[in-house]
Amino acid sequence: MGNINSRKTIRKYTQKDISDTLLKQLLDEAEHTPTMGNLQLYSVIITRKTDMKAQLAPAHFSQPMVEGAPVVLTFCADFRRTTLWAINRKATPGYDNFLSFLNAATDTLLYCQTFCNLAEAKGLGTCFLGTTIYNPQAIIKILCLPQLVMPVATITLGWPDEQPALSDRLPLNSIIHQEVYNDYTPERINEFYTAKEQLEENKHFVEINNKETLAQVFTDIRYTKKDNEAMSLGLLEALKQQGFL
Amino acid sequence: MGNINSRKTIRKYTQKDISDTLLKQLLDEAEHTPTMGNLQLYSVIITRKTDMKAQLAPAHFSQPMVEGAPVVLTFCADFRRTTLWAINRKATPGYDNFLSFLNAATDTLLYCQTFCNLAEAKGLGTCFLGTTIYNPQAIIKILCLPQLVMPVATITLGWPDEQPALSDRLPLNSIIHQEVYNDYTPERINEFYTAKEQLEENKHFVEINNKETLAQVFTDIRYTKKDNEAMSLGLLEALKQQGFL
Numbered sequence: 001m002g003n004i005n006s007r008k009t010i011r012k013y014t015q016k017d018i019s020d021t022l023l024k025q026l027l028d029e030a031e032h033t034p035t036m037g038n039l040q041l042y043s044v045i046i047t048r049k050t051d052m053k054a055q056l057a058p059a060h061f062s063q064p065m066v067e068g069a070p071v072v073l074t075f076c077a078d079f080r081r082t083t084l085w086a087i088n089r090k091a092t093p094g095y096d097n098f099l100s101f102l103n104a105a106t107d108t109l110l111y112c113q114t115f116c117n118l119a120e121a122k123g124l125g126t127c128f129l130g131t132t133i134y135n136p137q138a139i140i141k142i143l144c145l146p147q148l149v150m151p152v153a154t155i156t157l158g159w160p161d162e163q164p165a166l167s168d169r170l171p172l173n174s175i176i177h178q179e180v181y182n183d184y185t186p187e188r189i190n191e192f193y194t195a196k197e198q199l200e201e202n203k204h205f206v207e208i209n210n211k212e213t214l215a216q217v218f219t220d221i222r223y224t225k226k227d228n229e230a231m232s233l234g235l236l237e238a239l240k241q242q243g244f245l
Numbered sequence: 246m247g248n249i250n251s252r253k254t255i256r257k258y259t260q261k262d263i264s265d266t267l268l269k270q271l272l273d274e275a276e277h278t279p280t281m282g283n284l285q286l287y288s289v290i291i292t293r294k295t296d297m298k299a300q301l302a303p304a305h306f307s308q309p310m311v312e313g314a315p316v317v318l319t320f321c322a323d324f325r326r327t328t329l330w331a332i333n334r335k336a337t338p339g340y341d342n343f344l345s346f347l348n349a350a351t352d353t354l355l356y357c358q359t360f361c362n363l364a365e366a367k368g369l370g371t372c373f374l375g376t377t378i379y380n381p382q383a384i385i386k387i388l389c390l391p392q393l394v395m396p397v398a399t400i401t402l403g404w405p406d407e408q409p410a411l412s413d414r415l416p417l418n419s420i421i422h423q424e425v426y427n428d429y430t431p432e433r434i435n436e437f438y439t440a441k442e443q444l445e446e447n448k449h450f451v452e453i454n455n456k457e458t459l460a461q462v463f464t465d466i467r468y469t470k471k472d473n474e475a476m477s478l479g480l481l482e483a484l485k486q487q488g489f490l
Contacts, residue, residue: 009279046423089438097474114358226339
């Protein structure tokens with residue numbers, strides 16, 4: 001992981017495929033990630049077929065990475081395998097509840113991130129698609145996910161065909177708190193966000209969107225209250241459908 | 246990350262402290278982890294004080310790592326900082342909903358896992374405490390977490406003072422699926438779980454618990470339906486209290 005400081009999201013990939021051997025090696029090594037009670041509450045759906053990528057793309061707002069990547073991985077919170085194991089072993093499982101969903105989602109996201117760190121250390125490029133939990137029902141249908149399986153993350157994976165600039169990040173002091181939560185005063189907000197707001201790309205972003213502040217681009221266009229509330233309902237509905245609520 | 250294949254959870258630490266410089270370097274480097282819209286929806290509470298560890302310990306079922314580690318880190322899903330930024334910039338935030346919680350929890354868990362991978366590459370030992378979401382309300386109170394901040398993961402961190410055996414993991418074929426979900430027949434359950442069930446430590450585990458199968462140790466003792474359902478209610482209550490539901 002010597003390259004973490006130059007890590008960038010990669011959205012464009014070369015035509016070169018990813019061998020099954022390499023993919024499996026990385027997925028296998030990532031299994032050393034910590035997991036609740038060593039139950040490994042996750043499954044990964046590997047998408048390589050062109051028509052399956054075409055089906056998945058609209059669920060990810062048709063972002064071009066989905067069809068452009070040699071491999072798409074959907075990481076699913078999975079209490080089904082453990083539940084079926086229990087049923088087959090004279091045991092009575094009780095994992096059809098919200099805590100169990102969050103336990104499985106936790107296992108899954110930790111596993112996913114170790115996988116990405118390993119893949120990037122091998123020179124692969126990854127893009128994390130947050131859209132997975134915006135349209136879970138479409139993804140559930142396409143990938144035939146049964147009860148107690150819920151998609152929580154999607155990664156597009158390939159050999160990089162672009163060299164994007166490094167993304168800015170907030171100063172460390174803005175995200176750490178000593179002993180107790182240190183709330184954000186207007187002065188601290190100014191201290192932590194001014195550099196980001198002054199970046200040329202962000203000033204341009206505000207201008208082309210006809211907004212007054214960068215924050216308005218996020219609240220009014222990218223992640224709106226109306227969309228968040230509608231998608232919250234869809235997400236809770238999907239959790240019910242999959243048996244976790 | 247060359248050492249992923251020998252990675253082990255470490256629960257016992259030497260007396261040696263972790264310098265603030267090293268801790269901050271690792272927390273800073275981990276910021277390169279992908280994050281939704283580059284919003285970095287997380288905060289980390291650093292616990293070093295003995296009395297704060299003593300307060301946190303019962304919330305983690307008094308597991309000895311909490312008081313035994315030089316550093317305890319509580320990783321929190323945080324939409325508060327972004328929300329206060331918006332309010333201070335004439336923008337109207339809409340992140341008091343379930344989707345936003347899961348967005349922030351996702352950012353937080355990915356960040357947490359990169360941090361752990363980096364810390365372990367430096368020779369530090371970590372233990373992931375799943376108990377964080379079992380008793381969120383106690384942790385919220387102790388760490389003074391305000392609205393739109395929710396603890397989702399705790400790590401104890403220190404220099405290893407033990408060399409535990411490598412944990413077994415399921416075979417890769419049990420967690421991957423080609424194109425669509427390949428459901429688990431009784432035959433496949435046998436194929437994937439028999440090796441685990443035959444391990445001496447697991448046979449011993451079944452025996453001392455007076456159970457018939459390993460799965461029963463999980464369903465009847467470690468993670469019971471009754472506990473999961475009670476803790477699901479507490480977790481949903483905490484999400485309401487923090488303004489995410």
